Amino acid sequence: MNPTLSQAVLATNVPSAEERIRELAQSLSMEQQIQLLTGADVWSTRAIPEIGLSRIVMSDGPAGVRGEDFDERHDSISLPSSSALSATWSVETARRYGQVLGQEARRKGVHAVLGPTINLHRSPLGGRHFECMSEDPRLTATMAAGYVAGVQSMGVGATPKHYLANEAETERFTADSVVDERPLRELYLAAFEDAITEARAWLVMSSYNSINGTTASENKLLETPLSTEWGFDGVVVSDWTGVRSVEAANAHQDLEMPGPVGHWGPKLLAAVNDGRVNHGAILEKVTRILRLAARVGSLEGFEPAVAELPAKLDGAAVAREVAVRGAVLVRNEGSILPLDASTLTSVAVIGHNAEEARTQGGGSATVMPKYTVSPLEGLRKALPDGVRVTYARGAKVAEGLQAFPRTSLQNPVSDVPGIRVTFLAEDGSEISGEDRLASHLVWFGIGIPDDAAIIRMETDWTAEVAGVHHLGVGTVGQIRFSLDGAEVFNDEIQDDTDVLGAALFDPPKTVHAIETTAGQVVRIQAEYRLPKQQVIPFTAILLGEETVVADPQAEIDAAVEAARNSDVAVVVVGTSAAIESEGFDRKDLDLPGFQNQLVEAVAAANPRTVVVVNSGSPVVMPWFRKVDAVLLGWFGGQEFGTAIADILLGAEEPGGRLPTTWPAALEDVPVLNTTPVNGKVVYSEGIHVGYRAWLKQQAAGGAAPALPFGFGLGYTTFEFGAAHAPQSVTAGNDAVVHVPVRNTGTRTGREVVQVYLERADSVVDRPVRWLAGFAGAHLAPAGTDSVEVRIPAKAFAHYDGGWKFEPGRFRLLVGRHVADSFQTLDIDLR
Numbered sequence: 001m002n003p004t005l006s007q008a009v010l011a012t013n014v015p016s017a018e019e020r021i022r023e024l025a026q027s028l029s030m031e032q033q034i035q036l037l038t039g040a041d042v043w044s045t046r047a048i049p050e051i052g053l054s055r056i057v058m059s060d061g062p063a064g065v066r067g068e069d070f071d072e073r074h075d076s077i078s079l080p081s082s083s084a085l086s087a088t089w090s091v092e093t094a095r096r097y098g099q100v101l102g103q104e105a106r107r108k109g110v111h112a113v114l115g116p117t118i119n120l121h122r123s124p125l126g127g128r129h130f131e132c133m134s135e136d137p138r139l140t141a142t143m144a145a146g147y148v149a150g151v152q153s154m155g156v157g158a159t160p161k162h163y164l165a166n167e168a169e170t171e172r173f174t175a176d177s178v179v180d181e182r183p184l185r186e187l188y189l190a191a192f193e194d195a196i197t198e199a200r201a202w203l204v205m206s207s208y209n210s211i212n213g214t215t216a217s218e219n220k221l222l223e224t225p226l227s228t229e230w231g232f233d234g235v236v237v238s239d240w241t242g243v244r245s246v247e248a249a250n251a252h253q254d255l256e257m258p259g260p261v262g263h264w265g266p267k268l269l270a271a272v273n274d275g276r277v278n279h280g281a282i283l284e285k286v287t288r289i290l291r292l293a294a295r296v297g298s299l300e301g302f303e304p305a306v307a308e309l310p311a312k313l314d315g316a317a318v319a320r321e322v323a324v325r326g327a328v329l330v331r332n333e334g335s336i337l338p339l340d341a342s343t344l345t346s347v348a349v350i351g352h353n354a355e356e357a358r359t360q361g362g363g364s365a366t367v368m369p370k371y372t373v374s375p376l377e378g379l380r381k382a383l384p385d386g387v388r389v390t391y392a393r394g395a396k397v398a399e400g401l402q403a404f405p406r407t408s409l410q411n412p413v414s415d416v417p418g419i420r421v422t423f424l425a426e427d428g429s430e431i432s433g434e435d436r437l438a439s440h441l442v443w444f445g446i447g448i449p450d451d452a453a454i455i456r457m458e459t460d461w462t463a464e465v466a467g468v469h470h471l472g473v474g475t476v477g478q479i480r481f482s483l484d485g486a487e488v489f490n491d492e493i494q495d496d497t498d499v500l501g502a503a504l505f506d507p508p509k510t511v512h513a514i515e516t517t518a519g520q521v522v523r524i525q526a527e528y529r530l531p532k533q534q535v536i537p538f539t540a541i542l543l544g545e546e547t548v549v550a551d552p553q554a555e556i557d558a559a560v561e562a563a564r565n566s567d568v569a570v571v572v573v574g575t576s577a578a579i580e581s582e583g584f585d586r587k588d589l590d591l592p593g594f595q596n597q598l599v600e601a602v603a604a605a606n607p608r609t610v611v612v613v614n615s616g617s618p619v620v621m622p623w624f625r626k627v628d629a630v631l632l633g634w635f636g637g638q639e640f641g642t643a644i645a646d647i648l649l650g651a652e653e654p655g656g657r658l659p660t661t662w663p664a665a666l667e668d669v670p671v672l673n674t675t676p677v678n679g680k681v682v683y684s685e686g687i688h689v690g691y692r693a694w695l696k697q698q699a700a701g702g703a704a705p706a707l708p709f710g711f712g713l714g715y716t717t718f719e720f721g722a723a724h725a726p727q728s729v730t731a732g733n734d735a736v737v738h739v740p741v742r743n744t745g746t747r748t749g750r751e752v753v754q755v756y757l758e759r760a761d762s763v764v765d766r767p768v769r770w771l772a773g774f775a776g777a778h779l780a781p782a783g784t785d786s787v788e789v790r791i792p793a794k795a796f797a798h799y800d801g802g803w804k805f806e807p808g809r810f811r812l813l814v815g816r817h818v819a820d821s822f823q824t825l826d827i828d829l830r
Contacts, residue, residue, distance in 0.1 A: 013210040021294060024051050025286040026443075033286045034269045037249075039259030041070045042445030042537065045289065046259075052300025056293055058159075058237070058257070059108065062115025062131060062147075063637065064361060064367030065101055067108035070442035071368070077104055077315035077638070078360055078369035081616045082117055084326035084661035086133035089752045090776055091146035093325055098150020098158065100315045101336060101409045105156040111296040112157035112203055112237075114364075115506030118144045118191050119166050121660040122689050125674045126298060127169035127585040129636055130361040130616020135709065137190035138771045138795070143190070147154035148199035157296055157307035160195045160237055161205035163223055164188055168674035168681060173241075175676045176210040179683040184211075186687055189225060196226065202234040202295055202305075206253060208242050218242045222252035235292045241536070246271045250278070254285040258356035258445070258536065277501025280505035316639060323643030324781055325634040325750075327711040328656035331630040337717060338650025339568060346388040347570060348562040349376050351595070352397035352547075352600060353614040354572035359640045361616050362505045363582020368438070369638040375572050375612060376780075382649055390566060394559035394602070395552065395594040401474045401509050401544040403440040410460040411435055412523065419459035419543070424450040439543040448539065449531070455528045457543060463516040471524065472511035474542040478529040481510060484522055488512045506577050511546050552594050556601050563606040570648065571602050571627075574614030585674040589620045589666050595666075598625040612644055618662040624706065632656070650715065653749045657712035657817065661691050666705035670697045688767060690819045695768035710754050710771075710817035713770070716745030716781070720753070723814045728828040731805035735791040735827060739814055743779035750778045753787045756813040756822070758796055762806060764798050769813060795828050805829060 015023070025033070032048060040046040043235060044055040059065050063085075064076045079085075082244070085097055101113050117128065121135035133140045144160060151158035163175035165188050179188065182524050196199045204226065206216040217238050226232045236254045243256040243263050249271065256262045271277040294302035329337065357374045360366060380389050406417065413420040414435045421441065422433040430450045437461065447457070463469055473481045473489070481489040489510045496508060518524065528541055549555055563569035575593045579586060590596070603609040603626045609630040613619065614636070624630060631654060633644055646652035663669045670693035673686045688696045691709035721740030729735045739753045753776070758769040772795040777785045796810060797803045805827050813822035 001758055004036070006237065017294065018792060022287050025283055025290055027051065028286065030272065031269065033282050034265065034272070036289055037255060037268065037282070037285055038255045038264045039255070039261065042258040045255065053293055054298045055291065056111045056296060056298050057109055058112045058114055059105065059110040060364045061101055063365055064115050064369070065104035065108055065110055065113055066367045067110060068445065069447055070444055071447065071725070072438040075370040076367035077319060078367050078372065079319050080322045080326055080514035080637040080640070081361055081635035082132045082133050082617050083130050083659060084636060085147070085322055086139060086143050087326040087328055087634065087656035088322060089139070089657050089659075089774055090325060093322060094143045095150040096318050097322055098147040099153055099310065100313055100318045102154025102156040103152045103315065104559070105151070106154055108502050111157065111298060112159055112292075113151050114159045114161060114205060116144050116147045116158070116160060116195070117162065118160055118195065118687060119162060120187060120191055121672050122167035122683070123672050124589055124618045124660070124663065125586045125672060126167055126617070127580065128361070128363070128582055130580055131363075131582070136659070136663065136771050137187050138773070139659060141194040145194035145199040148195045148201045150788065152199070152202060153303050153306065153310055155296060155309065157202035157234070157292060158195075158199075159203040159205050159237065160192055160201050162207035163192060163204050163226070164207060165211050165217060165683070166207035166209050168585055169583055170675045171334055173208045174679060176213060177678045177683065178212060180686060181687070183683060183687045184801045185290055187689055190794070192554065193230065196230045196232050201232075204232065204234065204236050204293055206236055206238055206242055208239050215244055217248040217253045218245070218342060220251065224622060227252050235289065236611050239291070240786045246277065249281060254288050256722050259593050287557050313526065319637040320639035320643050323633070323640055324646055325655035326634060327636070327643065327647055327654045328658055329629070329634040329654040330632060330711065331624065331627070332398050333628045334711055334749070336610065336628040337631075339648055341384055341387065341649050344383070344387050344567050346390065347383065347568055348390045348392065348559075348566035348606070349570050350394045350559045350562065350574070351572035352393050352395060353574040354570070355393065356398055356402065356575070357640055358614055358635050359637055360436050360584075361580055362577040365582070366505060367739070368701045372638045373641035375570070375641045376500065376643045378442055378643070378645035379570065379648070382645035382651070383570050392559040392562040394555055394571070395598040396547050396549045396555070397574060397593055397595065398547060398576050399592070400506060400540055401511065401546050403438060403542060403544045405459055406437055407437060408462050408464065410462070412460050419457055420820040422456040423449050424454040424456060424542040424792040425451055426453040428454070441542070442538070442540045445536040447673050448819045453510040453530055455530065456538075457526045457541065459524050459543070461522050463518060463520045463522065463523050463732060466516065468513050468515045470511050470513050470546040470548050471522070472544065472546060473526050474507035474509035474544070475528060475540060476507060477531055479510075480527040481512070482525040483512065483514055498663055504583065505540070507540055509542070514572050530784055539696030554586070556594060556598050559598060560601050560605045563602045563609070566606065567607045567609065569602050570606040570610050570612065571599055572612045572614055573599060574745050575619065577618070580616050589618060589660070589663065594789045595620055598624055603627045610648065618660065620663065622707065646674075653715050653747065654712070655714070655750045657710050657752050658707055661694055661705045661709045662707035664703070668703035670694060670702070670704070687765070692767035692770060695818070699720065699768055708817050708819035710752070711819070712817075714749045716743055716747040718742065718749070718779075719744045720750040720814065723812070723825055725812055725825050725827055726767045727826075728798070728830055730830050731796070731807065732793050737789045737791060737812060739787045739789065741777045741779065742784045743781055746781050747797065748778070748780045750776055752776045752816065753789055754815055754817065755789045755791060756815070756818065757791075758811045759806070760811070760812060761808070764806065766798070769818065770795075771818070772812075
């Protein structure tokens with residue numbers, strides 16, 4: 001036989017990797033197959049060494065990779081929130097962001113990152129608004145695809161979540177999202193589509209809620225369009241405790257988390273044996289899990305999906321870059337910004353969030369960074385030595401106990417910074433001990449010895465200032481708390497939230513006043529008795545201090561005095577963990593406490609007032625036109641303060657554009673409801689969400705927003721030339737718009753070209769206009785570029801039992817934001 005022909009014949013008999021994976025799945029016993037479908041523990045899948053399968057480890061993102069524990073000694077890069085990332089309107093930035101997460105995952109032995117969170121900003125009251133990307137499906141889908149591609153370039157799986165219609169936190173485990181087919185397809189599914197069809201995500205997480213009466217883990221949407229139309233061949237993992245019954249195994253739900261005990265296991269085995277669940281469905285789920293294991297390198301004998309990793313990125317530098325590019329300058333009267341440091345002699349930095357900034361949102365997105373930079377610290381470092389920086393808190397923001405600054409703690413047992421944690425048996429004997437750095441301790445699944453009954457914590461805390469300090473402990477359960485040897489509490493603290501996991505990050509507390517001198521050391525001791533049984537193994541204990549303000553007006557007066565005696569006042573306002581977090585929705589859009597009064601008073605005292613807003617989602621700003629400049633900084637990650645200083649002092653250009661509409665008042669918001677009525681959240685607005693709802697409202701004579709979608713200022717100016725687009729396009733084809741852009745200013749900067757579509761004479765209900773595509777240009781002074789904006793075919797389509805294209809004339813609108821004075825072109829759809 002011809003040698004070449006012989007080799008060809010042999011090659012045809014070599015099974016492909018996919019065939020080998022299926023053979024492995026079939027080789028497992030029914031018991032092994034069923035066991036593989038429920039997690040081995042809180043964060044990982046089961047290993048089956050006899051087939052070379054090691055565990056697949058998952059970790060919370062989406063703005064940092066925590067790993068399997070909440071231990072601050074195992075620090076993580078803390079990136080800006082997803083709302084900040086989406087504000088960059090840059091796919092390349094999203095890719096770099098994702099790559100850093102992939103790097104972090106590999107460093108921590110993690111195979112799958114549980115992110116991005118890409119539910120839409122349907123209502124500004126949504127509790128996880130900060131963790132999601134935007135109110136627009138096109139912007140969200142594009143940014144999510146970049147994020148997923150970045151994570152998976154490192155050989156780590158990304159997990160778009162929460163699939164589907166999971167836009168609120170109220171009654172999140174039981175709420176039923178009632179959504180018509182058209183908005184479901186055009187908005188909520190569309191936000192996920194590119195992450196699957198273009199970036200080819202390896203996992204998807206199903207949500208807690210129901211969609212149109214069927215819980216997500218049992219819903220047919222897991223099959224169509226996800227697996228059928230989109231070709232998803234990865235693993236559908238449940239949100240933690242999201243599988244509710246054996247029935248989910250008849251859907252395309254593949255993996256139940258956490259484990260080892262859940263709703264499947266022996267119950268699922270019985271259901272297969274008696275015919276309620278098809279064995280073929282089980283085999284398909286096992287195949288998908290083994291396919292994921294092969295991709296991430298957890299299955300021997302298979303090449304991982306990524307053989308050659310890209311060059312390593314500096315995670316802290318990317319965190320700083322995203323914070324700068326995502327910051328949105330929305331007011332700059334008289335071009336007060338950037339500040340000229342060479343002309344300054346004094347700066348007043350004001351606001352609780354200036355010193356204790358919120359760099360990340362609360363809930364499962366929380367990570368433990370090595371450090372964070374506050375705006376106060378960033379400005380002090382960036383300003384010349386000759387500039388006097390005065391700080392005044394002005395108004396309390398952080399509610400409840402706040403963890404002690406690490407620098408104030410000394411471990412009395414090991415004589416090193418931090419606290420001593422000791423695990424004790426029931427008889428009081430010591431099992432083990434460890435030296436910890438932080439006073440907020442969380443154990444979720446691992447870290448506590450199996451036979452431990454008591455956790456003892458000891459530290460020496462040094463008071464920075466003289467006065468009355470309110471020290472306390474927050475947890476759920478039996479706790480004994482002592483200050484300088486005196487027992488001040490010994491009782492049970494009850495959890496009154498009814499929100500799974502809320503007590504991890506904002507636990508109920510007991511607080512006790514103690515008066516000290518400056519520099520006085522107080523011995524703090526606590527003993528926590530572990531519960532006998534836990535449904536999910538998590539424990540959280542917070543030692544800290546609560547800010548108590550006896551006279552709010554005196555705080556404002558001190559800030560006014562600092563502002564009056566300074567060249568410029570920088571006021572940092574924002575939200576707290578009690579306002580924006582997983583587990584609950586917001587009640588209003590107000591800044592907490594007396595922050596609005598603070599801004600008004602400071603602006604009256606110093607006409608050169610700059611406000612930095614440190615929130616993950618919109619807040620109302622009644623003082624907006626009374627201050628010279630407003631910069632929206634979001635939750636800016638660990639380099640937040642450095643980025644803010646860079647922008648305010650002109651070392652960097654603010655690059656962000658709004659990913660969501662900002663209202664002037666709560667009552668103006670056209671789509672607001674997040675609270676179920678009789679268990680249902682009815683998406684009665686249909687396709688009119690976000691700026692689409694605002695435009696519809698304005699067309700009917702209603703209120704306009706304070707800041708429109710896509711808006712953002714810079715330190716330079718740009719000019720658009722005449723845009724070019726084809727006069728016609730065939731249905732089902734993309735279109736491309738070319739826009740000449742020139743930097744007409746004196747600084748390098750970035751412009752975002754936004755292209756919208758409108759169809760005034762449509763026979764179907766359509767938005768007034770909708771985002772069809774966007775692209776950025778980064779140009780030096782006098783620099784030019786021809787920006788290419790791709791308009792995907794589906795931008796012209798509507799859903800009516802299938803994707804339909806209405807022939808005729810569409811109008812292309814080229815501008816800088818949704819309410820701009822547009823350059824228009826007509827395009828015929830054939």
